[in-house]
Amino acid sequence: MTPTASVSPARADAQVAELAHVLERTASWLRRTLRADEWNAVALAVLDELDRNGPRRVTELAAQERASQPGMTGIVSRLEAAGLVERAPDPSDGRASLVSATGAGHAYIAGRHARRTEFLAERITTLSAHDQRALLDATHALATLIDTPSPDPPAATAQKAATAQKAATAQKAQRAQTTPTPTTPAGPTGPDAAAATTPITRETRTEGEPS
Numbered sequence: 001m002t003p004t005a006s007v008s009p010a011r012a013d014a015q016v017a018e019l020a021h022v023l024e025r026t027a028s029w030l031r032r033t034l035r036a037d038e039w040n041a042v043a044l045a046v047l048d049e050l051d052r053n054g055p056r057r058v059t060e061l062a063a064q065e066r067a068s069q070p071g072m073t074g075i076v077s078r079l080e081a082a083g084l085v086e087r088a089p090d091p092s093d094g095r096a097s098l099v100s101a102t103g104a105g106h107a108y109i110a111g112r113h114a115r116r117t118e119f120l121a122e123r124i125t126t127l128s129a130h131d132q133r134a135l136l137d138a139t140h141a142l143a144t145l146i147d148t149p150s151p152d153p154p155a156a157t158a159q160k161a162a163t164a165q166k167a168a169t170a171q172k173a174q175r176a177q178t179t180p181t182p183t184t185p186a187g188p189t190g191p192d193a194a195a196a197t198t199p200i201t202r203e204t205r206t207e208g209e210p211s
Helices: 009-033 041-053 058-064 069-081 103-124 129-137 139-147 154-178 192-197
Strands: 085-090 093-101
Touching (some): 009 103, 041 085, 041 103, 058 093, 069 085, 129 139
């Protein structure tokens, strides 16, 4: 039996919780230790997203960073004024625009990643060979963790549901306007109307009876 298989569920949950706590502390340590950037965390996250995944709408960036649309618009405007991003019309929707990183924006993020990587590499080399091997063995798992899409927050999920409901209601109303309402054919009017609507009766006469 392997050591992993012998770990009880309760102990495994405790170990996962401890790992999550250490990773959270690592992120805080990185923010404290590295040289402060001139941009806040949200602006840097936006620039990093545009650098990695290409142009995005402001609404998409706001949803990803859990920010309001006006707040994200302000961040994009400041990045644009600094020459790090630019906006262009969205080819799929002329009413919207796409935000993309400029050459200066790509260079800024590349330099930031290089500085952070160099700092971490120096710190890792101060660890024992055993601890370095443990971190190297976790490289693939950590990369997979980072690349795992984050679930939508409850607010974003509710907004998507409301938008879908609104679209369905609008589509239903549009169908109601375009579908002709069946009408009852009008009967004849004028002098012939009474004749057309009066039932025809036939007299029954016996033979020899005057007509």
